Amino acid sequence: MKLPFHHISRSFVVAVFVITSTLLSPLFTTLHASAAVPRILVLNSYNIGYDWWEDEMTELRDGLSRVYPRLDLYLEHLDTKKFHSKKHFPYLAELLTAKYANLQLDLIIAMDNAALEFATRYRHRVSPGTPLIFCGINNYEPAMIAGQKLITGVAEYHDSMGTLELALKLHPAARNIIAIHDYTDTGLAIRRELEESSQHFPEVRLRFMEEMPLEETVKRLKTITPDYLVLMLSYTVEKGGRTFSHSEAARLVSEASPVPVYSVYAAQLGNGVVGGRMVEGQTQGLKAAELAVSIINGE
Incomplete structure (x- = not known):
């Protein structure tokens, strides 16, 4: 059984924003669950302090707490921004299988791509038969959940063309447009979205900054000419492994750039970015909470 799948985008144009939500597939079967105190395992793809996830988690927790004043949340961090090879996944799965062996979970929530990858691979071991919700998924394709049962979620769509x-x-x-992104799974996924969108603008030349430390990127930006614009994608890990928040990376790039900087992430607003059609973690977390309430209540 597959539960309903949602596709969310939120657009910001300076101070104006629009929210759209589209239901993509029907509810085939109603899931019945009864839990006075729901037990929910949350898989965080990243780490504490990463601003995108903090925004997601704040709205997820608030949305659930409004309905369930008593709530057992179990939080596991996959830390893939710092350890992006994912070689630790099998060992983490073994640990979580032992950890949750005697606990009946009501729901698993996978936040962002790495967590969905982990959950679809190991959920049958960690908590067999437990429904799975995902959110914050870049470049969503049905193949990501092929063969999975009791699963639903929210896609993260970046309106690169609109920006x-x-x-x-x-x-x-x-x-000329120069795009700045990191070379993690997230950064490369958003780059592919932008490459597809750029075909609609043959009058401009799109360039991507090659992989290098952010300090070197900033130096190169200072030399670009007035016929350029800068587009910030996801930049949280530089070559060499140093990590940044969205806001920190946006501030460093904006301070160095002699031309306007646009972005697809709301977390980068207020840090020198002019604007753009942006996604935000809060929307993803809130929609995941709404789906969780529906599933736990058997709606």
Whole structure:
């Protein structure tokens, strides 16, 4: 059985934003669960302090707490921004299998791509038969959940085309776009989205900053000419392994850039970024909470 899948995007144009939500598949079977104190395992792809996840988690916790004043949340961090090879996944699965062996979970929530990958691979060992919700998924494809049962979730869509359209409308003299992203799974996934969108703008040349320490990226930005615009994608891990929050990376890039900087992440607003059509972690967490309540209540 597959539960309903949702696709969310939130757009910010400077101070104006629009929320859209589309139901993509029907509810085939109602899941019945009765839990006075729901027990929910949350798998965080990243680490404590990563601003995107903190936003997701705040809204998830608040959304659940409004319905369930008593709630048992079990939180596990996969730490893939710092250990992106994922070689630790099999060992972590073994640990969690032992840890939750005698605990009946009502729900598993996988936040972002790495957690979904982990959950679909190991959920049958960690907590057999427990429904799975995912959120914050980049480049969602049905193949990601092929063969899975009792699963539903929220996709993270970056409106790269809308952001480019906005930037070029406000800066019609721009002829070059330089995009900055890291080379993690997330950064490369968003790059692919942008490459597809850029085909609609043949009048501009799109370049991607090669993988290098952020300090070197900042130095190169200082030399670009006025016919450029800068587009920030996901940048949280530089070559060499040093990590950044979205806001920190945006501030460093914006301070160095002699031209306007646009972004697809709301977490980068207020740090020198002009604007863009952006996604935010809060929306993902809130929608995941709504799905969780529906499933636990058997709706």
